[in-house]
Amino acid sequence: MTDKLTLDEIAKRAGVSRTTASRVLNDGPNVRPEVRERVQRVIAETGYRPHPVAQSLASQQSHVIGLVLPRRTEALFNDPYFPRLTQGIAQACNDHDYTLALFLMQTEADEEKFYPRISRKGLLDGIVIQVGQIGDGLIARLLTSDVPTVVAGRPLNHPNASYVDVDNVAGACAGVTHLLQLGHNRIGMLTGDMRTTAALDRYTGYCEALQAHDLPVDETLVSEGYFTEIGGYEAMQRLLPHKPDAIFSASDAMALGALRAIYEAGLTVPHDIALVSFDDLPPATIARPQLTTVHQPVDAFGVKAVEMLLDVMKNGPTPPRRIIMDTKLVIRQSCGAVS
Amino acid sequence: MTDKLTLDEIAKRAGVSRTTASRVLNDGPNVRPEVRERVQRVIAETGYRPHPVAQSLASQQSHVIGLVLPRRTEALFNDPYFPRLTQGIAQACNDHDYTLALFLMQTEADEEKFYPRISRKGLLDGIVIQVGQIGDGLIARLLTSDVPTVVAGRPLNHPNASYVDVDNVAGACAGVTHLLQLGHNRIGMLTGDMRTTAALDRYTGYCEALQAHDLPVDETLVSEGYFTEIGGYEAMQRLLPHKPDAIFSASDAMALGALRAIYEAGLTVPHDIALVSFDDLPPATIARPQLTTVHQPVDAFGVKAVEMLLDVMKNGPTPPRRIIMDTKLVIRQSCGAVS
DNA sequence: ATGAAAGCGCTAACAT
DNA sequence: ATGTTAGCGCTTTCAT
Numbered sequence: 039m040t041d042k043l044t045l046d047e048i049a050k051r052a053g054v055s056r057t058t059a060s061r062v063l064n065d066g067p068n069v070r071p072e073v074r075e076r077v078q079r080v081i082a083e084t085g086y087r088p089h090p091v092a093q094s095l096a097s098q099q100s101h102v103i104g105l106v107l108p109r110r111t112e113a114l115f116n117d118p119y120f121p122r123l124t125q126g127i128a129q130a131c132n133d134h135d136y137t138l139a140l141f142l143m144q145t146e147a148d149e150e151k152f153y154p155r156i157s158r159k160g161l162l163d164g165i166v167i168q169v170g171q172i173g174d175g176l177i178a179r180l181l182t183s184d185v186p187t188v189v190a191g192r193p194l195n196h197p198n199a200s201y202v203d204v205d206n207v208a209g210a211c212a213g214v215t216h217l218l219q220l221g222h223n224r225i226g227m228l229t230g231d232m233r234t235t236a237a238l239d240r241y242t243g244y245c246e247a248l249q250a251h252d253l254p255v256d257e258t259l260v261s262e263g264y265f266t267e268i269g270g271y272e273a274m275q276r277l278l279p280h281k282p283d284a285i286f287s288a289s290d291a292m293a294l295g296a297l298r299a300i301y302e303a304g305l306t307v308p309h310d311i312a313l314v315s316f317d318d319l320p321p322a323t324i325a326r327p328q329l330t331t332v333h334q335p336v337d338a339f340g341v342k343a344v345e346m347l348l349d350v351m352k353n354g355p356t357p358p359r360r361i362i363m364d365t366k367l368v369i370r371q372s373c374g375a376v377s
Numbered sequence: 378m379t380d381k382l383t384l385d386e387i388a389k390r391a392g393v394s395r396t397t398a399s400r401v402l403n404d405g406p407n408v409r410p411e412v413r414e415r416v417q418r419v420i421a422e423t424g425y426r427p428h429p430v431a432q433s434l435a436s437q438q439s440h441v442i443g444l445v446l447p448r449r450t451e452a453l454f455n456d457p458y459f460p461r462l463t464q465g466i467a468q469a470c471n472d473h474d475y476t477l478a479l480f481l482m483q484t485e486a487d488e489e490k491f492y493p494r495i496s497r498k499g500l501l502d503g504i505v506i507q508v509g510q511i512g513d514g515l516i517a518r519l520l521t522s523d524v525p526t527v528v529a530g531r532p533l534n535h536p537n538a539s540y541v542d543v544d545n546v547a548g549a550c551a552g553v554t555h556l557l558q559l560g561h562n563r564i565g566m567l568t569g570d571m572r573t574t575a576a577l578d579r580y581t582g583y584c585e586a587l588q589a590h591d592l593p594v595d596e597t598l599v600s601e602g603y604f605t606e607i608g609g610y611e612a613m614q615r616l617l618p619h620k621p622d623a624i625f626s627a628s629d630a631m632a633l634g635a636l637r638a639i640y641e642a643g644l645t646v647p648h649d650i651a652l653v654s655f656d657d658l659p660p661a662t663i664a665r666p667q668l669t670t671v672h673q674p675v676d677a678f679g680v681k682a683v684e685m686l687l688d689v690m691k692n693g694p695t696p697p698r699r700i701i702m703d704t705k706l707v708i709r710q711s712c713g714a715v716s
Numbered sequence: 717a718t719g720a721a722a723g724c725g726c727t728a729a730c731a732t
Numbered sequence: 733a734t735g736t737t738a739g740c741g742c743t744t745t746c747a748t
Contacts, residue, residue: 431725
């Protein structure tokens with residue numbers, strides 16, 4: 039009933055042509071105020087809503103943005119980062135009147151399934167794709183497709199990709215420098231999954247900080263923790279025999295695992311080992327002691343990604359856009375700087 | 378180039394009518410094998426992909442399912458439940474060749490913004506909406522709209538809604554009964570947000586277990602923790618003066634908070650206070666001691682919700698469907714049953 | 717300022 | 733088995 043309502047019907051009831059009705063609907067120009075009002079009243083009275091698909095077909099834009107998260111199941115919900123990123127992007131889509139379509143790619147095989155769907159102009163007006171080992175092949179293909187694409191995180195080997203990232207190098211460097219200034223000189227690191235640029239860049243920041251203080255990078259003090267709690271736990275266990283006096287963890291989740299390992303070894307944080315991590319997500323304040331950590335603006339990150347995509351959609355992919363967002367060291371208890 | 382490709386073009390190149398080309402595209406009947414093959418070859422050679430929006434308009438179905446999560450920002454990423462639910466639903470959509478559109482409703486006001494979009498047949502073939510205080514008004518409206526809707530979780534006051542839920546009552550009852558059998562008789566409870574049915578039902582299960590053992594419900598031993606870590610922490614602090622010998626927590630996250638409060642009070646789990654919770658999400662195995670908890674099948678839950686929706690889409694909303702999924706007590710360390 | 721007409725790219729009922 | 737003919741509901745030139 040309220041459903042068979044079409045723009046033609048509205049036009050008829052308002053005594054105008056469908057064109058004029060369309061103009062009113064889209065707040066277009068060239069409509070006499072009184073006519074506009076009349077049409078609007080009919081729209082309001084009937085509760086008419088335009089058929090979004092018909093609009094899409096005619097206007098050649100769907101007002102739908104796709105978010106592609108290439109990530110294994112476990113990584114996806116063990117890491118508080120993704121829900122938060124998704125939330126930020128969803129919010130931004132909302133604010134710009136776009137609908138968000140979510141694509142979770144669990145395996146490389148999913149790529150083949152998704153690509154035809156999303157690369158075809160029509161369903162999606164644009165795509166935000168998160169970097170990650172899975173799906174990095176997709177990035178290349180997407181960039182040459184006719185769907186505007188923006189990458190969340192720094193992609194490897196895609197020089198003309200538009201992307202937004204946080205300054206992982208500077209952030210990590212700041213975290214490690216803080217530990218150095220507190221007088222530590224055997225600073226170990228728990229790295230993330232080294233197949234990701236986030237992990238690589240944070241490691242780079244760690245090295246830079248040490249080198250700036252004329253300290254060598256001791257590889258026996260570096261262990262891969264894959265960004266997860268359990269990974270951090272195990273990596274920390276590997277590091278303990280080498281007696282670090284401080285640890286920089288590439289994620290809060292790993293820091294949680296490190297805390298466990300340290301306690302089980304009969305040591306305490308920050309007394310025996312000082313700890314600084316990266317993220318500033320909920321685990322940071324849940325942990326005891328609370329984590330000193332490099333804050334990254336995840337929400338703003340999502341907003342920036344969407345805004346960049348909108349820009350690319352409007353003005354084309356060249357030149358490639360680039361936004362590197364600042365991080366900020368948040369000092370809490372785990373570093374020992376405050377009591 | 379590869380984009381101006383339309384079904385007409387394919388038909389022309391294959392020397393058939395557009396109808397026949399369409400038949401081949403949709404694996405329809407009544408096409409001679411040789412013709413079918415010829416068309417398929419042209420499709421393959423040209424890399425043709427049908428325009429999904431045009432298909433939607435003509436066929437009156439979008440192959441898009443909407444997931445509506447009415448939840449405040451904080452709740453959304455402090456609780457590992459939602460990412461996991463989303464993941465399960467996304468996976469199920471995938472498997473059934475549907476695209477997932479995500480709608481995060483942060484405020485009641487968002488309702489007004491979303492409703493027109495999603496209630497209009499066209500964009501969405503169906504909707505899965507998660508229950509929650511925000512958005513419960515939406516449920517009523519959606520149920521009377523012409524978009525097939527299924528609720529994730531038991532909705533309050535919507536007798537003819539189709540929904541899938543876990544057996545919160547039985548699950549909670551099993552958890553508390555376990556504590557009773559271990560000999561505890563001052564069992565406190567940390568409840569979730571009591572405006573949600575999940576929290577209410579788990580409380581009901583708690584009461585039932587006590588009553589089955591002829592124990593009264595002592596309200597001084599019950600405190601609301603809103604499902605969050607910090608909420609559980611504070612609720613536990615309120616309970617400690619009343620000397621419970623065991624605690625049933627309505628979520629793993631709250632149990633984490635409770636652990637903190639208990640340790641800070643100089644007590645240990647399970648020695649001084651035994652602990653059983655609900656969820657069996659990642660926090661359960663990260664916590665020390667590991668949590669004895671009522672496992673709920675979140676992934677399967679999402680799958681069931683999608684399958685129910687598909688059923689409703691196909692066969693109409695009546696009679697209302699109902700699926701209550703079983704839970705299972707997972708015994709770990711926090712209850713003290715094992716060493 | 718308004719409307720007629722031509723699509724947008726596809727599906728489907730109806731011939732043949 | 734194949735093609736013809738209408739749409740699906742809207743936007744958008746192009747006249748007027």
